[in-house]
Amino acid sequence: AQSVTQPDIHITVSEGASLELRCNYSYGATPYLFWYVQSPGQGLQLLLKYFSGDTLVQGIKGFEAEFKRSQSSFNLRKPSVHWSDAAEYFCAVGASGGGADGLTFGKGTHLIIQP
Amino acid sequence: EPEVTQTPSHQVTQMGQEVILRCVPISNHLYFYWYRQILGQKVEFLVSFYNNEISEKSEIFDDQFSVERPDGSNFTLKIRSTKLEDSAMYFCASSQEGQGNEKLFFGSGTQLSVL
Numbered sequence: 499a500q501s502v503t504q505p506d507i508h509i510t511v512s513e514g515a516s517l518e519l520r521c522n523y524s525y526g527a528t529p530y531l532f533w534y535v536q537s538p539g540q541g542l543q544l545l546l547k548y549f550s551g552d553t554l555v556q557g558i559k560g561f562e563a564e565f566k567r568s569q570s571s572f573n574l575r576k577p578s579v580h581w582s583d584a585a586e587y588f589c590a591v592g593a594s595g596g597g598a599d600g601l602t603f604g605k606g607t608h609l610i611i612q613p
Numbered sequence: 614e615p616e617v618t619q620t621p622s623h624q625v626t627q628m629g630q631e632v633i634l635r636c637v638p639i640s641n642h643l644y645f646y647w648y649r650q651i652l653g654q655k656v657e658f659l660v661s662f663y664n665n666e667i668s669e670k671s672e673i674f675d676d677q678f679s680v681e682r683p684d685g686s687n688f689t690l691k692i693r694s695t696k697l698e699d700s701a702m703y704f705c706a707s708s709q710e711g712q713g714n715e716k717l718f719f720g721s722g723t724q725l726s727v728l
Contacts, residue, residue: 541617541704542719588656600646600658600669
């Protein structure tokens with residue numbers, strides 16, 4: 499069965515500093531990988547996704563993530579965080595795209611931005 | 614950008630009561646989903662719905678749960694006899710045909726509290 503691990507429950511970063519949120523997955527085949535962000539009172543918004551090809555994917559809001567098959571990781575990065583980036587971040591893995599298969603989410607990482 | 618709309622944003626109910634959570638997916642979408650997130654835990658897939666029938670469901674989605682698309686715009690989740698452990702944030706999502714979990718649009722959720 500597929501699974502996702504986000505080892506950091508909380509991360510605190512100073513505004514303007516760089517950010518890396520960790521995600522490790524377990525999946526039998528080539529996974530489809532996603533990062534979602536949830537701001538307070540909001541739904542889940544897709545930041546970026548990886549299906550195939552270039553292992554470094556660019557997303558919205560200046561985020562990027564790198565797929566490393568050898569480490570079963572898909573870490574999210576941003577070179578300089580803004581106060582508005584404070585939110586809950588979820589990594590997810592899914593079966594090959596299309597169809598109705600559900601996503602498997604990690605427990606999330608709560609990002610706190612210090613002024 | 615089009616949105617998935619969920620109502621109500623908060624629902625409080627007594628144990629054993631029936632609740633109906635409502636969702637209006639994006640109008641040209643054909644795949645519909647329910648996910649839930651128990652406080653402090655991961656977002657979990659409940660069910661997917663396509664062509665007026667359930668496509669996939671998780672172990673969580675037992676006989677107490679049902680989904681329905683009563684008209685051309687609404688997608689509902691019914692819990693027949695709520696239990697304390699049903700307290701969670703419930704997210705509705707939708708996607709276009711052929712994309713499935715590739716591009717899910719999530720609503721902002723309904724917080725269900727069972728007393």
